[in-house]
Amino acid sequence: MIKIESINKSFGSKKVLHDFSANFESGKVNLIIGKSGSGKTMAIKCMLGLHEVDSGHIYFSNRDFINISAFKRQQIRKEIGMVFQGSALFDSMTIEENVMFPLLMSQTLSNSEMKKRVSFCLNRVALKNVNNLYPSELSGGMQKRVAIARAISLNPKYLFCDEPNSGLDPTTASVIDSLLQEITYEYNITTVINTHDMNSALQIGDNIIFLNEGNFMWSGTKETLLNSKNNSLNKFIFSSEVFKKLKNKS
Amino acid sequence: MNFFTATGRYIIFLGKIFSRLEKRHVYFPKIMHEIKEIGMSSVGFVAFISIFVGAVVTLQVAYNMVNPLLPKYLIGLASRDSIILEFSPTMISLVLAGKIGSHIASSLGTMRVTEQIDALEVMGVNSASYLVLPKIIAAILFNPILIILSIVLGIVGGWLAGNMTGICPTQEFLLGLQYEFIPFNIAYAMIKTVIFAFIITTICAFYGYNTEGGALEVGQASTKGVVYTSILIIIFNYLITHLLLN
Structure with a gap:
């Protein structure tokens, strides 16, 4: 399990993450959704220690990841797998x-x-x-x-994926989603995936967190996603004609 | 990045390279690969330049010796000293800064912008040490070999030019080569080479490793790396010469 407590990250005067807290449970596919520039990638990079947070705490199975030595951080990182947006092979x-x-x-x-x-x-x-x-x-x-x-x-123990479906056709994207879900359940991994692909969210999102301009806005599951009362989330989801029609039908 | 920020970040970068080292067996194949990549691949290039510049040095020395009372063996002596003291260690290092320096900066820059360096960090690898230390060791080990090759071929080039044009016969040239030879000059050339090898690899790696952005910034990092390396080589050339030959 990964726990984030009130993390803040700014670049100069620009706040990228503001007081962001979340729990990512093991054996579940945890999604961070939001539009481009909402701070999703930064949230993941802060969790991996690729960017230092300005304040706040990150715990990997109750082990502090922020106030530890480089060596101890290296040890925790050996328990992490990461799939980068461009694969980074x-x-x-x-x-x-x-x-x-x-x-x-x-x-x-x-x-x-x-x-x-x-x-x-x-x-x-x-x-x-x-x-x-x-x-x-x-x-x-x-x-x-x-x-x-x-x-x-x-x-x-922890698997992070940054936009695993970007640049892929819908069929391949669906195959990758299913694969990530299977692996998560099979090995009881804490999986955290960044995406703005709503098909992925509805297919594999056991725990979904919605970020908007660096602020935590909503959390729920794939079952509750389409019936949320959160205006920002609805604006984000139903900006797509397909989802608008889906909403009207239901 | 102003001068003081860049210097501070460069020192921190050096600290990162030499701390939290990976196991020795990880480095050995990487060093061999780098020797091939940045050393062996430069042999032909260095040989070509050295022969022709050695020939030009000899012709220019002969051209400037207008006094008929000066013995011809001085052409060999002057060519030898120019090549050992300055041309091979400094000029070839400047050429290598362009060739291997841009290669180092652009390859690390590309790894940075395609998140390959981040991938190494996430795997718990000290990316600076893993990627840069083998390049430093390879250059420090192999650049002196390149410079010795350059000295030899530069002198051969000078001898060929002197002999073929008839301005300095073989016997006179060989006498000049041996006359008043100071072995320390070779040590001086090697000391310079090793310091320049360190500068080339670390400065170019610093700019490549810290690239931010995309393809355009990779090109800019490569250019910056080569420019600052060349400037530092010229400055250190003066400082080392002042310290060792004064």
């Missing part, structure tokens, strides 16, 4: 080397065990015969799957 490495990289750095397995684990992870994301290819030789959807395989290679 290492260009100079093959797919096998990319997925093996976290294992190699953690030094917990022998060479043959690492190879087995890589095969398992690639199979888990339904990728075959790609071990010796380079990231540039794969499609966007396949790169996302490799990024997921790399993120789960160390059996993470």
